Amino acid sequence: MNLNLKVWRQNSPDEKGQMVDYQLEGISEHMSFLEMMDVLNQKLINSGERPVAFDHDCREGICGSCSMFINGEAHGPVKGTTTCQLHMRSFKDGDTIFIEPFRANAFPVIKDLVIDRSAFDRIQHSGGYISVNTSGNTQDANATPIPKENADLAMDAATCIGCGACVATCKNSSAMLFVGAKISQYALLPQGQVEAKDRAQNMVAQMDAEGFGNCTNTGACEVECPKGISLSNIARMNREFLDGSITK
Amino acid sequence: MSTLDGKIPGGPISEKWTNYKNKVDLVNPANKRNIDVIVVGTGLAGGSAAATLAEQGYNVKAFCYQDSPRRAHSIAAQGGINAAKNYQGDGDSVYRLFYDTVKGGDYRSREANVHRLAEVSTNIIDQCVAQGVPFARDYGGLLDNRSFGGVLVSRTFYAKGQTGQQLLLGAYSAMNRQIARGKIKMYNRHEMLDVVIVDGKARGIIARNLVTGEIERHSAHAVVLGTGGYGNVFYLSTNAMGSNVTAGWKAHKRGAHFANPCYTQIHPTCIPRSGDYQSKLTLMSESLRNDGRIWVPAKKEDAQAIRDGKLKPTEISEEDRDYYLERRYPAFGNLVPRDVASRAAKERCDEGHGVNATGEAVYLDFAAAIVRYGKEQATIKGEDNASESRIKELGKAIVKAKYGNLFDMYKQIVADDPYETPMMIYPAVHYTMGGIWVDYNLMTSIPGCYAIGEANFSDHGANRLGASALMQGLADGYFVLPYTIGSYLSSDIRTGQISTDTKEFDEAEKQVKERIDSLVNNNGTNPVDYYHRKLGNIMWNKCGMARNEEGLKEAIKEIAELREDFWKNVSVPGKANELNQELEKAGRVADFLELGELFAKDALERNESCGGHFREEYVEKSGEQKGEALRDDKNYAFVSAWEYTGVPSEAILHKEKLEFNDIELKQRSYK
Ligand SMILES: Cc1cc2nc3c(=O)[nH]c(=O)nc-3n(C[C@H](O)[C@H](O)[C@H](O)COP(=O)(O)OP(=O)(O)OC[C@H]3O[C@@H](n4cnc5c(N)ncnc54)[C@H](O)[C@@H]3O)c2cc1C
Numbered sequence: 004m005n006l007n008l009k010v011w012r013q014n015s016p017d018e019k020g021q022m023v024d025y026q027l028e029g030i031s032e033h034m035s036f037l038e039m040m041d042v043l044n045q046k047l048i049n050s051g052e053r054p055v056a057f058d059h060d061c062r063e064g065i066c067g068s069c070s071m072f073i074n075g076e077a078h079g080p081v082k083g084t085t086t087c088q089l090h091m092r093s094f095k096d097g098d099t100i101f102i103e104p105f106r107a108n109a110f111p112v113i114k115d116l117v118i119d120r121s122a123f124d125r126i127q128h129s130g131g132y133i134s135v136n137t138s139g140n141t142q143d144a145n146a147t148p149i150p151k152e153n154a155d156l157a158m159d160a161a162t163c164i165g166c167g168a169c170v171a172t173c174k175n176s177s178a179m180l181f182v183g184a185k186i187s188q189y190a191l192l193p194q195g196q197v198e199a200k201d202r203a204q205n206m207v208a209q210m211d212a213e214g215f216g217n218c219t220n221t222g223a224c225e226v227e228c229p230k231g232i233s234l235s236n237i238a239r240m241n242r243e244f245l246d247g248s249i250t251k
Numbered sequence: 252m253s254t255l256d257g258k259i260p261g262g263p264i265s266e267k268w269t270n271y272k273n274k275v276d277l278v279n280p281a282n283k284r285n286i287d288v289i290v291v292g293t294g295l296a297g298g299s300a301a302a303t304l305a306e307q308g309y310n311v312k313a314f315c316y317q318d319s320p321r322r323a324h325s326i327a328a329q330g331g332i333n334a335a336k337n338y339q340g341d342g343d344s345v346y347r348l349f350y351d352t353v354k355g356g357d358y359r360s361r362e363a364n365v366h367r368l369a370e371v372s373t374n375i376i377d378q379c380v381a382q383g384v385p386f387a388r389d390y391g392g393l394l395d396n397r398s399f400g401g402v403l404v405s406r407t408f409y410a411k412g413q414t415g416q417q418l419l420l421g422a423y424s425a426m427n428r429q430i431a432r433g434k435i436k437m438y439n440r441h442e443m444l445d446v447v448i449v450d451g452k453a454r455g456i457i458a459r460n461l462v463t464g465e466i467e468r469h470s471a472h473a474v475v476l477g478t479g480g481y482g483n484v485f486y487l488s489t490n491a492m493g494s495n496v497t498a499g500w501k502a503h504k505r506g507a508h509f510a511n512p513c514y515t516q517i518h519p520t521c522i523p524r525s526g527d528y529q530s531k532l533t534l535m536s537e538s539l540r541n542d543g544r545i546w547v548p549a550k551k552e553d554a555q556a557i558r559d560g561k562l563k564p565t566e567i568s569e570e571d572r573d574y575y576l577e578r579r580y581p582a583f584g585n586l587v588p589r590d591v592a593s594r595a596a597k598e599r600c601d602e603g604h605g606v607n608a609t610g611e612a613v614y615l616d617f618a619a620a621i622v623r624y625g626k627e628q629a630t631i632k633g634e635d636n637a638s639e640s641r642i643k644e645l646g647k648a649i650v651k652a653k654y655g656n657l658f659d660m661y662k663q664i665v666a667d668d669p670y671e672t673p674m675m676i677y678p679a680v681h682y683t684m685g686g687i688w689v690d691y692n693l694m695t696s697i698p699g700c701y702a703i704g705e706a707n708f709s710d711h712g713a714n715r716l717g718a719s720a721l722m723q724g725l726a727d728g729y730f731v732l733p734y735t736i737g738s739y740l741s742s743d744i745r746t747g748q749i750s751t752d753t754k755e756f757d758e759a760e761k762q763v764k765e766r767i768d769s770l771v772n773n774n775g776t777n778p779v780d781y782y783h784r785k786l787g788n789i790m791w792n793k794c795g796m797a798r799n800e801e802g803l804k805e806a807i808k809e810i811a812e813l814r815e816d817f818w819k820n821v822s823v824p825g826k827a828n829e830l831n832q833e834l835e836k837a838g839r840v841a842d843f844l845e846l847g848e849l850f851a852k853d854a855l856e857r858n859e860s861c862g863g864h865f866r867e868e869y870v871e872k873s874g875e876q877k878g879e880a881l882r883d884d885k886n887y888a889f890v891s892a893w894e895y896t897g898v899p900s901e902a903i904l905h906k907e908k909l910e911f912n913d914i915e916l917k918q919r920s921y922k
């Protein structure tokens with residue numbers, strides 16, 4: 004198939020970027036979206052131009068590196084899918100495709116489609132862990148049975164890949180789905196409950212400090228999240244946060 | 252040639268590690284504060300090591316090339332992690348895990364290391380659960396297990412199909428706690444480009460800031476490499492796009508021996524390739540072989556009709572299917588180890604029974620499992636007269652609960668529904684058992700430079716069992732290195748900070764800069780990928796699932812020529828002092844072009860078939876085992892550790908003799 008691409012090009016963080024047009028011919032429907040981008044880049048290199056910078060690594064939907072805003076949607080048109088798992092069969096011959104970086108104040112553009120998501124890491128530093136040392140004599144893993152239902156819910160929350168699509172999608176650039184998922188994972192497990200209150204307080208404070216917006220319950224994040232992280236995690240986070248505020 | 256000393260402690264195998272720990276030198280907590288350790292890599296191995304060393308009080312600087320430690324390639328591991336917990340009461344034990352690993356590795360691993368691995372395996376699960384890793388549980392709230400290839404017990408712990416992700420997020424969370432305490436300084440988007448040796452000891456690294464292009468010097472009292480495997484030397488593999496050998500290769504060039512580079516694991520269950528544009532291959536977890544049955548059409552005409560799109564697999568009757576693993580290996584069936592399963596698939600496809608348009612695929616079929624589970628569920632639910640469609644419905648629900656995300660992934664890539672039609676799979680490069688040589692302390696042949704996780708060579712011999720890489724990464728990082736490194740660092744308590752303002756750092760930095768400059772100023776005509784693909788082709792065709800003398804000799808020559816051409820004609824657009832992904836790739840491919848040659852040389856020199864290294868000349872010629880790999884324990888029960896001399900194929904061979912005191916060497920039989 005033949006495609007018209009409109010791709011965000013921006014050389015450095017302080018430079019103003021712009022959309023640039025490219026034509027691509029002979030794209031196979033079996034290609035992944037990133038393989039299509041590879042074809043574009045080989046073409047650019049062959050004609051002496053600068054290839055488009057974009058983050059990617061695993062190319063199987065798990066590392067959370069890839070982060071394109073495609074035709075106005077984070078990770079493109081297919082639900083439950085990261086950009087690297089999107090295939091060209093979701094497009095048709097002659098389509099115009101807009102490709103932009105994830106945008107949010109807390110995610111500055113570094114170059115082209117590459118953004119700085121280190122704010123997510125800093126939120127995790129503020130409380131995204133259980134304080135346990137590696138000693139080799141923690142209690143036996145089966146000493147505390149955990150109801151399957153809770154274990155499964157914790158797992159669902161833990162599948163967040165930290166891609167930032169929720170932030171990019173939200174009109175307020177809120178990171179509540181991401182933070183809610185982490186807080187929920189721990190809140191649902193007995194091991195995590197000891198520090199639960201402080202954790203919620205600290206992570207929410209850091210989230211605010213990073214410049215993410217507030218949640219106004221539009222639910223767009225859940226729709227665009229490639230891992231189907233549920234809004235109920237935000238509700239759980241709010242409960243944990245309020246509990247912490249009251250007891251403090 | 253010399254003989255290498257693995258520094259294996261004395262005593263009976265089951266007491267070596269305990270004795271070692273009881274006697275090892277410790278660094279007192281106050282002194283740890285004065286000692287810096289660099290950890291390159293934040294996968295399971297590097298991440299767990301960084302967190303634990305920081306917990307103990309060392310000042311850790313950790314590096315990864317991704318934008319966050321959480322994105323290391325370990326994140327992609329699907330199936331699970333082994334541990335000798337014997338929660339299922341099916342006869343598992345530390346000894347059995349040790350035995351299975353040594354046997355699975357085709358008797359080419361170091362016994363003492365493997366035993367230690369099996370011993371600490373149980374601690375890993377306890378540690379991870381304490382960290383909040385949400386492993387799968389049964390309805391009683393206890394941990395669930397599955398079984399993996401090459402073993403007869405159920406000892407694999409898992410978190411849906413995302414075990415690596417959950418374990419890595421556990422290690423990442425432990426790192427975060429130490430980053431918050433200021434004990435780990437994290438350098439994201441940094442690539443290590445050299446190790447710096449001062450007075451014969453590893454004392455730092457040269458790294459490139461991938462955002463600004465700046466070349467930085469970092470010093471420490473010891474350098475730990477947890478930089479993963481080098482499967483991407485084949486271009487197409489299941490590894491992440493950025494996985495590379497650069498860190499290990501630079502250490503090799505500075506004196507670290509590289510061990511058994513030719514031991515590569517080709518994983519039997521990957522999604523077949525679809526076209527020339529293919530950038531990577533996707534693994535379907537081996538856990539699928541618990542329930543999926545592997546087959547090809549028994550008649551070549553049927554296979555041809557399928558390739559031509561005239562016949563569907565579901566239209567082939569049971570009699571006309573060849574469940575070749577069940578036929579050839581009745582004891583293990585579909586659960587034979589990976590190397591055996593991969594070669595058997597290749598053999599069938601080479602004989603003309605392959606499916607998919609390319610003829611390079613076999614079926615992995617869940618129809619029988621769906622019916623089996625469906626009937627079980629109908630009985631549990633008291634639906635004695637359940638219809639066929641009801642049984643299928645119930646069965647599908649179970650299969651979905653077990654493998655749902657894998658089935659979804661398959662559907663997304665291939666656009667076929669594996670609940671209705673069998674999956675197509677084909678072997679792909681997946682893991683490298685070879686790596687930097689280390690002694691029992693996990694120290695490389697450079698004093699003060701350690702290698703852990705997939706980057707080292709020690710535990711998996713010539714073939715790794717499923718779910719054992721995650722175990723090894725975390726064992727090394729959480730439980731082994733933090734002890735062994737202490738014995739080295741205890742002599743450094745009075746050294747003081749290592750200066751980066753020395754001629755050794757000057758020289759290393761200069762070399763790194765010169766190489767980068769020659770790449771960006773080359774004005775060649777071929778993109779980096781052009782070379783990477785070509786290298787991959789040579790590797791796959793001549794150093795892949797089956798190797799022979801002639802092909803390997805050709806490979807050595809062709810890779811050397813390709814490398815020469817690369818340095819003349821590669822085109823790297825952009826500048827050195829900016830984010831430049833082509834430059835990053837160019838540096839990695841340049842190193843693969845050297846490693847590939849050593850790889851072929853190693854395969855050529857090993858005149859036997861063992862594990863993932865299959866030489867067509869060395870097979871059983873007759874009897875029940877006809878066609879199976881023929882190991883030569885008399886002449887090749889050693890580790891090949893190569894010393895760099897300037898030209899990869901002229902590396903000097905050092906041997907570490909492998910002694911098996913606790914396990915009898917036998918031909919692996921899975922029949
Ligand atoms: C698809 C897939 C599925 C798998 N499933 C399983 C499974 O179910 N069970 C199992 O046991 N094993 C599995 N494996 C194998 C296992 O995942 C790996 O062997 C293991 O995770 C490797 O961990 P590691 O810590 O050694 O390295 P990695 O996780 O590869 O980490 C390497 C780290 O080094 C960094 N790095 C590399 N080079 C440099 C450099 N030059 N400078 C700076 N940083 C650098 C990277 O940024 C990264 O942080 C699977 C592998 C694949 C590919």
Ligand code: SF4
Nearest residue numbers: 163164166167169228
């Ligand atoms: S919650 Fe979903 S969209 Fe947000 S970072 Fe996690 S996986 Fe991505």
Ligand code: FES
Nearest residue numbers: 060062067069087
């Ligand atoms: S590249 Fe890893 S999730 Fe897309």
